Amino acid sequence: MASSISQFDEFHPDPSLTNDDLKPTSIDQRNFSGWEMASLWIGLVVGVPSYYLAGSLVDLGMSWWQGIAIVVLANLVTLVPLILIGQPGTKFGISFPVLARSSFGIRGAHIPTLLRALVGCGWYGIETWIGGEAIFLLLPKVVKNSSLSQSISWLGTSPLEFACFITFWIAQLAIVWKGIDGIRELEKYSAPILISLTSCLLIWAYVKAGGFGHMLDLSSRITKSEFWSLFFPSLTANIGFWATLALNIPDFTRYAKSQHDQIIGQAGLPIFMGLFTFVGVAVTSSTKVIFGHVISNPITLLGEIGGLFTMILAIFGISLATITTNIAANVVAPANALVNLSPSRFTFRRGAILTALLGIVCQPWRLLKSSESFVYTWLVGYSALLGPIMGIILVDYYLIQKMNLSIKDLYTLSSNGAYYYSNGYNLAAILALVVGILPVIPGFLQNVGILDSIPKSFAIIYNNAWFFSLFLAGGLYWILSILKKNQKEIDPLLPNTS
Numbered sequence: 001m002a003s004s005i006s007q008f009d010e011f012h013p014d015p016s017l018t019n020d021d022l023k024p025t026s027i028d029q030r031n032f033s034g035w036e037m038a039s040l041w042i043g044l045v046v047g048v049p050s051y052y053l054a055g056s057l058v059d060l061g062m063s064w065w066q067g068i069a070i071v072v073l074a075n076l077v078t079l080v081p082l083i084l085i086g087q088p089g090t091k092f093g094i095s096f097p098v099l100a101r102s103s104f105g106i107r108g109a110h111i112p113t114l115l116r117a118l119v120g121c122g123w124y125g126i127e128t129w130i131g132g133e134a135i136f137l138l139l140p141k142v143v144k145n146s147s148l149s150q151s152i153s154w155l156g157t158s159p160l161e162f163a164c165f166i167t168f169w170i171a172q173l174a175i176v177w178k179g180i181d182g183i184r185e186l187e188k189y190s191a192p193i194l195i196s197l198t199s200c201l202l203i204w205a206y207v208k209a210g211g212f213g214h215m216l217d218l219s220s221r222i223t224k225s226e227f228w229s230l231f232f233p234s235l236t237a238n239i240g241f242w243a244t245l246a247l248n249i250p251d252f253t254r255y256a257k258s259q260h261d262q263i264i265g266q267a268g269l270p271i272f273m274g275l276f277t278f279v280g281v282a283v284t285s286s287t288k289v290i291f292g293h294v295i296s297n298p299i300t301l302l303g304e305i306g307g308l309f310t311m312i313l314a315i316f317g318i319s320l321a322t323i324t325t326n327i328a329a330n331v332v333a334p335a336n337a338l339v340n341l342s343p344s345r346f347t348f349r350r351g352a353i354l355t356a357l358l359g360i361v362c363q364p365w366r367l368l369k370s371s372e373s374f375v376y377t378w379l380v381g382y383s384a385l386l387g388p389i390m391g392i393i394l395v396d397y398y399l400i401q402k403m404n405l406s407i408k409d410l411y412t413l414s415s416n417g418a419y420y421y422s423n424g425y426n427l428a429a430i431l432a433l434v435v436g437i438l439p440v441i442p443g444f445l446q447n448v449g450i451l452d453s454i455p456k457s458f459a460i461i462y463n464n465a466w467f468f469s470l471f472l473a474g475g476l477y478w479i480l481s482i483l484k485k486n487q488k489e490i491d492p493l494l495p496n497t498s
Contacts, residue, residue: 013411017106019343021336024093024407025254032255036184037265039191040252043324044245045272046194048130051298053241054277055284057234059296061222064215064281070231071277074238075270081390082246082266088397089250090262092405096248096333097340100389101410103396103477106417107424110341111433112247112389117337117355119244119383124330125359128172129368131322132165134299138315139164157365165365169356172323176331176352180255183327190324197317201298202279204305209286233463240384240466242269247390248333331355381444384465388436391474392429400481428480436473440465 013023032040057067088099096116100109136144139160143149148160155162175182206212220227249266256262280298287295295301302314335351346354397403409418421427443462445451461468 013408014413015344017343017411017413019339019347021339021348022095022098022343023411026093030093030255030257032184032252032261032265033257034261034264036188037252037256037262038268040184040187040328041266041269041272042191042194043187043321044242044328045269045276045325046198047321047325048134048298048318049241049325050273050276051280052296053238053273054281055296057230058281058285060230060234061220062227062230063220064285066220066227067281068274068277070234071238072270072274074235075242075273077235078239078242078246079266079269081394082242082249082269083263084394084398085246085390086249086253086256086262086266087259088403088405089253090256090259091403092407093254094250094405094407094410095254095336095340096250097336098410099250099397100393101419102401102405103393103426104429105421105424105426106410106413106419108421108426108430110337111430112386112393113333113337113340115386115389116244116247117334119386120330120332120334121355121358122362124326124334124355125362125364126368127322127326127330128169128359129165129364131168131172131319131326132161134318134322135164135168135315136161137299137303138311138318140311156363161365168319168322169360171319172327172331173353173356175323175327176356177349179348179352180332183332184255187324187328190320194317194321194324197313198276198279201283205283205286205290209289212282212286214289215282215285236384236464236466243390243466244333244383244386245329247386247393248336251332251336252328334358381447381465385437385440385444385469387466387469388433388473391436391470391472392432392477395474395478396429396481399478428484429477432473432477432480435476436469439472440469 054064054067054071057070058064062070085099088094089096092099097109097113100112104112143160146160148163149158151158157165175186178185222230253262256265283298283301284294284296287293287301291304295304299314299318302310302318305314331352334355335346335348338346338351338354339348397405406418409420412420413424414420419426439458439461442451442454442458443465446454446459447462
């Protein structure tokens, strides 16, 4: 831990490759305990999207326990790369963009970081709009029925909805402005509040419905063969839910006090996801008994419950849950990618503000209203395409670099640097990335409606996109790296023909 800082202090890094946000974290900055890492995940897990996960699988015909089991299994799988990629963040105190320099090259690292950032910017705008919608839906009817709720054609939404969106946007910006310490404080103090509010919702559903007997009676409505045909696509989709954050997890683990803290803190992810999706299934199934019809949207449910106190608590709870998820999952990666792109122009704060502004520019209300399924399918599918980056980084760090990185060479543009490769680009990693993505594209294009039909093999590949692309790209990168290493060892032995 201390060695990486001393290595950094012993040389003069290239100013185009570093600033205060990119250099290795100091001992004083390593203040994330195991509980604070766990709090980060509680804040990420408790939110509207996670609430739907197991319930959506139950809607497909699975039993309640099958839906929850798939969510837990997917998060156990995701936990492996989370801990493995988080390890160098804690060991060397480096962020994801700096780690990517080892495998993709000093300049080539912009490719994976900007790909990851693009997903983050897209989700940031959409999550912010969802947070604003929560405020709008829970406003009194007299306000929602006013002239301010009438849509304006040039704006694409109503002034009232836009005002709710901007209110939520500003609330998030206040946290972002404080940087990583503000995010840490938010997650740490939000965790017990979110746990309490979730528990209250579960207890209310239990009392009102007279127990969870209705949920426990929900048996599978599909055959064994139909279950297995749904199993792998569902598993892949749930892995993809956190796969993007697994890529840039060093952005957080670089602040962990020790490897023990980052591992213990992240180990709770499958437990948190299992418990929260249980709440989602239990409460949703209870609404059938309480209201006579199923209410799967938690925002709509809280509106149905009614009461001023409930409304205030609901706005506070849903806003807090959305903010804790959105800031950690969708601000940090784009901000660090922009810092890595131009350290002289961007700091973490400036990068985060630009990410927030891009969230407005993309006008998420137009995207969601025009084609909600396309946007979500595109973003989730695009996230699955990031699997090859994970495979390449894991192979490079554990099999090629043997968990040893030269801090000096991560911050130099010298042609003699270990990670300079070909003019700053590792062509082996870029080729492996392209090859890893290509077989997934046909299934992706069919999923968004561009292609009508594709061979069954491509459909299978897309349904298992994360696994397939990760192992394909990682395996190819390992082979190319070994061949390149052997070539270097043979070249000095060749006779001089000049």
